[in-house]
Amino acid sequence: MIEIQQLQKSFGAHAVLRDVSLTLRPGTLHGLVGANGAGKTTLLHCLYGLHADYRGTIRETTGLPVRPSTGLLPYEPYFYPRLTGREYLEFSLQARGRPLVDFNGWNQLLELPLDQYAEEYSAGMKKKLALLALLVQPFRYLILDEPFNGLDLGANLLVMGILRRLRQQGVGILLTSHLLGSLTELCDEITVLADGRVRRHYAAAEFGQVAPDLLDNFFQDKLAQVRALLPEATGPGKTAAATH
Numbered sequence: 001m002i003e004i005q006q007l008q009k010s011f012g013a014h015a016v017l018r019d020v021s022l023t024l025r026p027g028t029l030h031g032l033v034g035a036n037g038a039g040k041t042t043l044l045h046c047l048y049g050l051h052a053d054y055r056g057t058i059r060e061t062t063g064l065p066v067r068p069s070t071g072l073l074p075y076e077p078y079f080y081p082r083l084t085g086r087e088y089l090e091f092s093l094q095a096r097g098r099p100l101v102d103f104n105g106w107n108q109l110l111e112l113p114l115d116q117y118a119e120e121y122s123a124g125m126k127k128k129l130a131l132l133a134l135l136v137q138p139f140r141y142l143i144l145d146e147p148f149n150g151l152d153l154g155a156n157l158l159v160m161g162i163l164r165r166l167r168q169q170g171v172g173i174l175l176t177s178h179l180l181g182s183l184t185e186l187c188d189e190i191t192v193l194a195d196g197r198v199r200r201h202y203a204a205a206e207f208g209q210v211a212p213d214l215l216d217n218f219f220q221d222k223l224a225q226v227r228a229l230l231p232e233a234t235g236p237g238k239t240a241a242a243t244h
């Protein structure tokens with residue numbers, strides 16, 4: 001199990017994470033929700049060791065370091081120029097000191113042109129390639145930053161099926177998404193971040209409360225402002241906006 005306790009991370013004077021504690025258990029899917037800028041990516045980067053200058057503790061309860069047993073799917077995967085998809089996969093394995101494997105089985109699912117330069121892939125294809133690089137390796141934990149973002153409908157369903165299967169095999173998966181429906185369908189628990197803190201942690205039985213809470217806590221005043229900016233139409237065939 002990975003335990004994050006009282007995590008604090010700032011960029012200069014900007015305190016992004018003020019006090020965040022959560023756990024990632026093997027064999028569970030843990031969803032992380034929060035508004036744009038809430039600090040989700042920052043949290044994942046601290047967890048993966050991309051930021052070292054945080055306060056608080058992040059530890060695997062066995063005492064082993066987190067990084068060697070963890071794979072990260074970045075929000076926007078980056079690929080070196082003039083590297084084919086296949087070469088990127090090979091590089092990913094070599095960087096971890098793993099032997100090369102046959103990519104064909106997984107790629108029959110994701111259908112990427114592996115002999116084309118990765119930098120020339122579409123955004124969705126880049127996401128799939130970064131995901132493929134994780135799927136061909138054994139990891140105890142996966143950290144997935146917006147795994148559904150940019151994927152087509154079929155790939156979304158496929159990835160959901162893959163994540164369920166990995167969970168069943170004991171992998172602990174922490175993922176961010178703005179697609180609340182996907183998270184409630186998939187996850188065992190959901191943590192909502194706001195103001196640099198855990199606003200609330202939800203067990204699966206409480207998922208029905210996530211959307212109403214988000215609406216109540218964060219958006220009710222904004223919806224009132226939308227109603228003020230776009231008043232209800234008054235006459236037949238007329239819009240309020242058109243009367244301005």
Ligand SMILES: Nc1ncnc2c1ncn2[C@@H]1O[C@H](COP(=O)(O)OP(=O)(O)OP(=O)(O)O)[C@@H](O)[C@H]1O
Binds near residue numbers: 011037042
């Ligand atoms: N390298 C950086 N330098 C300075 N500020 C940063 C840096 N990275 C992130 N931030 C700031 O930290 C805050 C949290 O950013 P982060 O990317 O973690 O949010 P997020 O919850 O993942 O947002 P989104 O839903 O838009 O992806 C933002 O205000 C952002 O501007």
